[in-house]
Amino acid sequence: MQVFELIGNTPTLRVENIWLKLEFMNPTGSHKDRIAYYMIEEAKNKGLKKGRYVIEYTSGNTGISVTWLSKLMGYKPLILLPENIVEEKRALIKALGGEIRIVKEGEDGHLLAEKLAEELKGVYLHQTENLANFRAHYETTAPELFSQVKNIDCFVMGAGTGGTIYGIGKYLKARNEKIKVVLLVPKGSQLQEEFFEKREKDMELLEGFSYHSYSKLLKKAIDENIIDEIRVVSAEEAIKGTKMLMSYGILGGFTAGANFYQAKKMEKNCRNIATIVADSIIRYPSRMELIQQI
Structure with a gap:
């Protein structure tokens, strides 16, 4: 076996009604x-x-x-x-x-x-336009998740390059068009302005969610009606979500915290919510104090 063969096949853990795919268990610590x-x-x-x-x-x-x-x-x-x-x-x-x-x-x-x-x-490589980005999630992450979680009815994910939500969302929709796919964009981002015609001030905490204009892959996901709902998530919500994950013993990063926080808000309308823990809080030691402040 070669070391890069360890990529993928990450476990999924259930926390109440939320299924977390632990992508920080990839070799370098993220789904990337x-x-x-x-x-x-x-x-x-x-x-x-x-x-x-x-x-x-x-x-x-x-x-x-x-x-x-x-x-x-x-x-x-x-x-x-x-x-x-x-x-x-x-x-x-x-x-x-x-x-x-x-x-x-x-x-x-x-x-x-x-x-x-x-x-x-x-x-x-140009990840924001490279269809290999989409295919990686369509051909690996999504089938893994679909086999691990029965009866998914909602999937929530931050924008980022668009590759993750496009790949997983398209795969899930092809199997059950009723699965709701929710896109998260950071408060204070250009994406917020483009989607909601306003741009509120906020800390740029969610590096992986993208504070810039939406990408080619994200546009394809929207044009193909993969996205059912778009929500804004704040840095404070991401920190709270990260702290909540830690209480369950899951050391997810801030993007995982944002995903989890919004997933919790969806529990009234969704029975089986799936999301991604993209990386670990261990990658951000200089920002640990933010968790202690909440």
Whole structure:
């Protein structure tokens, strides 16, 4: 067995009426291992040669997964990160052997990644538009979840790149069109403004949920009527949800907390709610004090 064969087949745990798929049990600690493997494999199959650069613009977790897999598979990882990403993620990417470029406020990270890929003769994975992102969840995460949880009637997930909710949501809808799929967007994000025509102030805590305009994959999920409802989730709700998870012994990160908090609010109308614990709070030691303040 090779180490990347440990990706996927994560367990699902029930907490009252909510089923939690524990994706932090993937090798690098997040569900992004799945999409990194799919995207790099696709690039390899399209002719990417060993020793070439694999480039990604990311809020962190995808960068960690891409760095880990790229090094294992003989490529050079180059990760572009926004300025506000927690230091722990930067440190882990460096420790795994990745190069980092910081994208300053006002810079277009996608354009920079495309330019670097051309200059370095590498590949820009572009997770927000890459259908391999969608396929990773449609072909692996979703079938696992569907086999683990009988009679799902609601699925809730944060926006992020759109790949997770598009892949899982489409798979679930194909099996039962009555399953309700709920999309979460962060309070204070551009997504909130685009969907609700207002943008409230809030702490940018939910790095993995995306504070930017919605992606190609998310647009496809909306255009294909995969999304039934869109809700706004605040940083305070995410922290409360994270603390609630900890009371059950589940060390989920803040995006998991946001998913769980909103899932709890849906219990009156849903009997079997499924969601994802994308990563672990252990990844965010510098933000642990936020939990103690609630």
